[in-house]
Amino acid sequence: MMPVDGRSIVTADEMRAAEDVAIAGGATVESLMDRAGREIATAVRRLAGASPILILCGPGNNGGDGYVAARLLKEAGLDVRVAALSEPRTEASRAARHRWSAAVEPFAEAAPAPIIVDALFGIGLSRPLETGAATKFAELVETATLSIAIDLPSGISSDDGCILAEVPSFDVTLALGAVKPSHLLQPAANLCGKVRILDIGVPTRSRARVLDRPALTPPGPEAHKFTRGMVAVIGGAMPGAARLASLAAMHAGAGYVLLLGDAQGAPDAIVHKPFYPEALSDVRIGALLVGPGLGRDAEAQAKLDAALATDRPLVIDGDALHLIDPDAIKRRSAPVILTPHGGEFTGMFGRSDANKIDAARQAAVRSGAIVVFKGADTVIAAPDKRATVSRSASVWLSTAGTGDVLAGTIAAVLSTGIEPYDAASAGVWLHGDAARRLGPAFVADDLARALTAARASL
Numbered sequence: 001m002m003p004v005d006g007r008s009i010v011t012a013d014e015m016r017a018a019e020d021v022a023i024a025g026g027a028t029v030e031s032l033m034d035r036a037g038r039e040i041a042t043a044v045r046r047l048a049g050a051s052p053i054l055i056l057c058g059p060g061n062n063g064g065d066g067y068v069a070a071r072l073l074k075e076a077g078l079d080v081r082v083a084a085l086s087e088p089r090t091e092a093s094r095a096a097r098h099r100w101s102a103a104v105e106p107f108a109e110a111a112p113a114p115i116i117v118d119a120l121f122g123i124g125l126s127r128p129l130e131t132g133a134a135t136k137f138a139e140l141v142e143t144a145t146l147s148i149a150i151d152l153p154s155g156i157s158s159d160d161g162c163i164l165a166e167v168p169s170f171d172v173t174l175a176l177g178a179v180k181p182s183h184l185l186q187p188a189a190n191l192c193g194k195v196r197i198l199d200i201g202v203p204t205r206s207r208a209r210v211l212d213r214p215a216l217t218p219p220g221p222e223a224h225k226f227t228r229g230m231v232a233v234i235g236g237a238m239p240g241a242a243r244l245a246s247l248a249a250m251h252a253g254a255g256y257v258l259l260l261g262d263a264q265g266a267p268d269a270i271v272h273k274p275f276y277p278e279a280l281s282d283v284r285i286g287a288l289l290v291g292p293g294l295g296r297d298a299e300a301q302a303k304l305d306a307a308l309a310t311d312r313p314l315v316i317d318g319d320a321l322h323l324i325d326p327d328a329i330k331r332r333s334a335p336v337i338l339t340p341h342g343g344e345f346t347g348m349f350g351r352s353d354a355n356k357i358d359a360a361r362q363a364a365v366r367s368g369a370i371v372v373f374k375g376a377d378t379v380i381a382a383p384d385k386r387a388t389v390s391r392s393a394s395v396w397l398s399t400a401g402t403g404d405v406l407a408g409t410i411a412a413v414l415s416t417g418i419e420p421y422d423a424a425s426a427g428v429w430l431h432g433d434a435a436r437r438l439g440p441a442f443v444a445d446d447l448a449r450a451l452t453a454a455r456a457s458l
C-alpha cells in the first residue's frame with residue numbers, strides 16, 4: 001500500500017493503454033487480475049484484522065478482482081462472504097468467479113458485515129447505479145465499521161471528479177496501479193477516504209502528478225537579503241490583502257519584501273513606499289506580485305499595465321485577474337503565474353467541459369502562463385501540459401485572505417529564481433502545510449505566520 005504523494009495520475013484510457021502494453025509484453029488479463037486480487041487480499045487483511053468481510057462483486061473486471069481477493073482471504077482462514085450485483089460478464093471475471101467455491105449471495109439480500117469491500121465497478125462504470133442497488137450499497141457501506149473501495153468507490157466516474165449515483169463515503173480506497181483523477185478532484189475525492197496505491201505490475205506514464213513535498217534548499221553562507229529573493233507587492237484599494245501577501249512572502253522565506261502601498265500595521269521588516277511605476281524596474285526584484293486588493297478601476301489597471309511592462313517574473317492574483325486578457329500575458333517574455341479561484345478562472349477562460357486538470361492545462365496553453373487553479377483540489381498546470389494536483393490540505397482554508405497568503409508564498413519561492421512551475425507547486429505545498437499545522441478555525445494572518453514552520457520543515 002503506497003502513499004499517493006508524487007505519484008502519476010492516470011486516466012481510465014491511459015490505464016487501459018498501460019494494461020495493453022503489459023499484455024503485449026506477455027501478461028494476460030487473468031495474470032493481471034490475479035496480481036491485483038493478491039495485492040487487495042494482502043491490504044484488506046492488514047486493514048481488517050480478523051473481522052468478518054463481505055465483498056461486493058460487479059459484472060466486470062473490478063468484480064473479478066473481488067472474487068480473486070475473496071478466494072485468497074478465505075484460503076487464509078478469514079470469514080469472507082461474497083454478494084454479486086449480477087453474473088460476471090468478462091472472461092477473466094467469469095474464471096475468477098468459478099474459482100470461488102462458496103456461495104454467492106444475491107446483492108439485494110446481502111446481510112451487513114463489519115468490513116465491506118466494494119468491487120462493484122472501477123474504471124468501467126458507464127452510468128449511475130440503479131436506484132435500488134444504490135440504496136442497498138449505501139446501507140451496507142454506512143453500517144460497516146470499515147469500508148474499502150477497490151480502485152474507485154462505485155458510482156464515481158474515473159476521470160472528472162463527478163459522482164454519477166448517490167455514493168456513500170469510504171474509509172479507504174485502494175487505487176490499482178495508479179491514482180485516477182477522481183481520487184483527487186472534487187467532489188468525488190471527498191468520498192474516497194484515505195487513498196493508497198497497490199502495485200499491480202503495470203507501469204504507467206502520465207504528465208500529471210500528485211503534489212509532493214518540494215526540495216527547497218536553505219540559504220548558504222554566501223546568502224544575503226537580495227540573493228534570498230526580493231519580492232515587490234503592489235498595493236491598492238483594499239490594502240489589507242497586499243499586507244497579508246507581503247507578510248506571507250516574508251514568512252515563506254523571502255529575503256526582502258517591498259510593499260508598494262499602504263503598510264499600516266505591517267511588521268517593520270516589510271519595506272514600504274507609495275506606489276510609483278519606476279520602482280518596478282529594480283533589477284533585484286525576483287518576483288512581482290499584483291492583484292491582492294488591487295481594485296478594478298483605472299488606477300488598478302494602470303498599476304497592472306506597469307507590472308506587465310517590466311521584465312520581472314510576475315504573479316497575478318485576485319482583482320488583477322479581472323482586468324487582464326489572457327492573450328496579453330502570452331506576449332510577455334518573462335514568466336507569469338496566474339492564481340485564479342473557480343470564479344476568476346471562469347471569468348478569464350470561460351466555462352469548460354473538461355475535467356479540472358485539463359481545464360487548467362488548456363488555460364496554461366492559452367495564456368502561456370503557469371496556472372494555479374485553486375480550490376480543495378488545486379491544480380497547477382504549465383503550457384507544456386505538465387500538471388500537478390494537490391490533495392485537499394485543510395477545509396479550514398475556506399476563509400478570506402488565504403488566497404492572498406498563497407500569492408505571497410508563491411512570489412517568495414519564485415523570487416529565488418526557481419523554475420516557475422516548481423515555484424508554484426512549492427508555494428501550494430507550503431501553504432497547505434501551514435494550514436495543516438494550524439488545525440481548525442485559523443485566520444489568514446495566522447496562516448501567513450505558520451509558513452515559517454512549514455518552510456523550516458523542508
Ligand SMILES: NC(=O)C1=CN([C@@H]2O[C@H](COP(=O)(O)OP(=O)(O)OC[C@H]3O[C@@H](n4cnc5c(N)ncnc54)[C@H](OP(=O)(O)O)[C@@H]3O)[C@@H](O)[C@H]2O)[C@@H](O)CC1
Pocket residue numbers: 015016018019032033036058059060061062063064065089090120121122123124125126127128129130150151152176177200202
Ligand atoms: N486496468 C488494469 O490494468 C487492470 C484492471 N483491473 C480491474 O478492472 C477494472 C476495470 O474493469 P472493467 O473495464 O471490466 O470495468 P468495471 O469497472 O469492472 O465495470 C464494467 C462493467 O460494468 C458494467 N456497468 C458499468 N456501469 C454500470 C452500471 N451503472 N450498472 C450496471 N452495470 C454497469 C459495464 O457494462 P456496459 O457499460 O458495457 O454496459 C461492464 O460490464 C479496474 O477498475 C480494476 O478494478 C484489474 O483486474 C487488473 C488490471
Ligand SMILES: Nc1ncnc2c1ncn2[C@@H]1O[C@H](COP(=O)(O)OP(=O)(O)O)[C@@H](O)[C@H]1O
Pocket residue numbers: 318341374375376377378392393394395396397398399400401402403404405406
Ligand atoms: N474547502 C477548501 N478546502 C481546501 N482548500 C480550500 C478550500 N477553500 C479554499 N481553499 C484554498 O484557500 C485559498 C482561497 O483563496 P481565495 O478564494 O483566493 O481567497 P481570498 O481571495 O479570500 O484570499 C486557496 O488557496 C484555495 O485553494
Ligand SMILES: [K+]
Pocket residue numbers: 062118119120121122149150151152153154
Ligand atoms: K469499486
